[in-house]
Amino acid sequence: MSSSAHIDTLLQHMGTAPFDPKTGTAPVNLPSMRASTVRFASLEALENAQQRKAAGERAATYGRMGMDTHAALEQVFCQLEDGTHCYLAPSGMAGITMVFLALLSAGDHALVADCVYGPVHELDAALLSRMGIELTLYHAGDDLEKLLRPNTRLLYAEAPGSLLFEMLDLPALARFARQHHLVLATDNTWGSGYIYRPLALGAQVSVIAGTKYVGGHSDLMLGAVVTNDEAIAKRLNRTQYAMGYSVSADDAWLALRGVRTMPVRMAQHARHALEVCEFLQQRPEVAAIYHPAWPGDAGHALWQRDCTGSNGMLAVQLRLSPQAARVFVDALTLFGIGFSWGGFESLVQLVTPGELARHHYWTGGQDALVRLHIGLESPADLIADLAQALQRAQGR
Ligand SMILES: *Cc1c(COP(=O)(O)O)cnc(C)c1O
DSSP states (O other): OOTTSOHHHHHHHTTBOOOOTTTOOOOSBOOOOOOSOOOOSSHHHHHHHHHHHHTTOOOOSSGGGOOHHHHHHHHHHHHHHTOSEEEEESSHHHHHHHHHHHHOOTTOEEEEETTSOTHHHHHIIIIIGGGTOEEEEEOTTSOHHHHOOTTEEEEEEESSOTTTOOOOOHHHHHHHHHHTTOEEEEEOTTTTTTSOOGGGGTOSEEEEETTTTTTOSSOOOOEEEEESOHHHHHHHHHHHHHTTOOOOHHHHHHHHHHHHTHHHHHHHHHHHHHHHHHHHHTOTTEEEEEOTTSTTSTTHHHHHHHOSOOOSEEEEEEOOOHHHHHHHHHHOSSSEEOSOOOSSSOEEEEEOHHHHTTOTTOOOTTOEEEEEEOOSSOHHHHHHHHHHHHHHHTTO
16 A cells, blocks of 8 residues: 555555464454553563664553554554654543643743633643643734743644634744744644644644544544654653553544544535535524634635645524523434534534633624534434524524
């Protein structure tokens, strides 16, 4: 297989099981290789493995780092993200924590986009602030130069951002980071390496919650941190090891299974989300639609420039009272009320004013914000569900 093949082809051919040299046969899929202990045929074999590991090879000497199933998944993430090293984490959030702890020390300062995944603020409050690491939130319109400190080390982004899917100008952030010797790390859960590739746009670190579109079936938790920088890779590796992170082989196996169908799933999520946008645009209750692939979105031009596709995530600003917005959400029958996204099913989240407060991008005042994940259902059924729920919200 040529590595210049299209990513859709690579995703079907990477990480399959090798042929048995005796029989010339193999199952298509690698099995879930569960292990805590790795056995060595001799002390020499053990020492060989340790030497290869010390030289930077992925030689498993203990189960915590995972065996072949994990190695195959790491390669898939590297391929998706155009990176050279991948480190797995037991959740997307654990991946984010790995990045901050690997790249920052006591006394360091980081610039963090105000549109990041909400729990990053909890990481700050619970851990980073106690360790003497300071964060400053920035937004797209800020003059970053003014926020820089002599001890600033990290520029952390998420594009499109959480809740409102605000597109950031990643190549511009990368230029700024290079100029000031900062590491640019970004949360790429939205793109999952398939429709948006931050490393190719100048970032050095990309974090993905594999829990979302990679897994794709709402049944696993997984994170991945990918880099193309040798020095950063060493720091990530040590941090991952020191924190004792481990991913179940079964979850790695499910994630490998998930990526096979990511091309078809993603395309259908994206197509159906646009159909829903078209419906929403005609409704008088709708004040704004947040979905970068939608031509009316403020980030559409950046999306066109930097992304190769889209997904099922959108948010809709509704001219509804808080009470009417609750009626709307409760009236939906095909949209499950729940956090997370990227599975096959449609979901709805009523975003609270507190969650929006940090987002400079939000200009909706007292309007309600509802985040939707458009699943793989028939869009006509989803639209009918949204229409009846909007009617109910109007008391009809
Ligand atoms: C869900 C999510 C995460 C965290 O992933 P978990 O696997 O749930 O910990 C991180 N970033 C973004 C943008 C997410 O949506």
